[in-house]
Amino acid sequence: MHIAEGFLPPLHAVAWGVASAPFVVHGARALTREVKANPESTLLLGASGAFTFVLSALKIPSVTGSCSHPTGTGLGAILFRPPVMTVLGTITLLFQALLLAHGGLTTLGANAFSMAIAGPWAGYGVYRLLKQFDVPLMVTVFFGAFFADLVTYCVTSVQLALAFPDPSSGFPGALAKFGGIFAVTQIPLAVSEGLLTVLVMRLLMQSSKSDLVRLGVAKLTGGAARTEAAR
């Protein structure tokens, strides 16, 4: 899923870097505002980023019998909102490139665009849309994570197809080629990530509901809500 170091031609690497820059700058400004308003957020955001980094290191079983790892972008966007997730995701990609030799620095812009921008925004958009129709939380979480994962791979396919057009059929053929290869493994993986995210959210609702309420994902119910309203 990460485009490897040196995989993209120089012009494409620069173009994706330029395309990602406004989103990263916007996210960095949002994060800076948040930290200046609430200095203690630095630690919370750092913990959130570390969680995203660790989540992307978990191996999940794939339908094909092999293993892969979740992108974590859907859950991250639902919990921390897409602009912040863009910054956390970009830092995570930087750490992965330097500490795990996974991804790259010249492809950081392209990887950030697919994994830290397009995926989180798409997943969060679906999550918010379903929430407006009063769909149960776990269903919205499943589709949020599913689409974040799927859109990440679709954008990666587009990036690769633009860089390596098919000799016979050009961009459409290359898109079908890369998309087809990804579809075999990534549609089952997107379903797996959606299911895993639902299981994680269920456990979090039991063990860390106060954190989820603080993040705006869950609402207080019953006695806790009445106590909060009385305050």
Added chain:
Amino acid sequence: MLPIDVAAHGSRWRHRHPLEKALLGLGLTVTAVALPPWPGGPLVAAATLAVLLGPAGVAGRQLWRAFRIPLGFCVTGALPLLFAVGGPAGPVSLAPDGPRHAAELLLRTSAASLGVLLFAFTTPVSDVLPRLVRAGVPAPVVDVALVMYRIGFLLLDSVAQVRRAQAARLGHTGRAALWRSLAGLAATSFVRAFDRAARLQEGLAGRGYDGALRVLVPGATLSWRFLAASAALLGALVTVTLTLEGLYL
């Protein structure tokens, strides 16, 4: 800690200024990407390997363990270039220039990956992050990255321990058990990350935390000889590549 970062902390070039190593390592990466893959790729890869195994003192086995990961991705990624979709030859056929394109891609990615590994194997991330503020990255973003870096390692250790405990309790025996264990693992990471953040916050508040995480940055002076040698190496690689390309291609 992760193996590359451990190696970077013990590197022979650990105390060199990160900018020197960035110019050399990332310069080699950019050169590999920008130059024609043949003969640029092999030349840059050979020069980078010579620096890695020679003056930088990186162990060959460690380097191979780190390098085989991007290499595997590159080989997998190059395979689709061997095939063409549609056209007169049928729905899927061998691309006429496929092997050449795939080989060029492999040369370019291998050489570029080695350049990044040169930087990563000699420069701990903890030396780079605090200096990013001087490069114009907002201080709060750098602070968040520093916390991510510190908590990330603790969380990875904690995840490994929980995984071992789950395996010992037969949590990995069936597919259903594996899914339950994975979900538990991710949720535990979340809870522990937030718990650590809360405890860190309390500790820092007791020490008069005002929103800025001040860390000691190891002092290092720029060596102009090193910078000049790096620039000469990069210049030589560009010149030799373009000359060879002009002569033989």
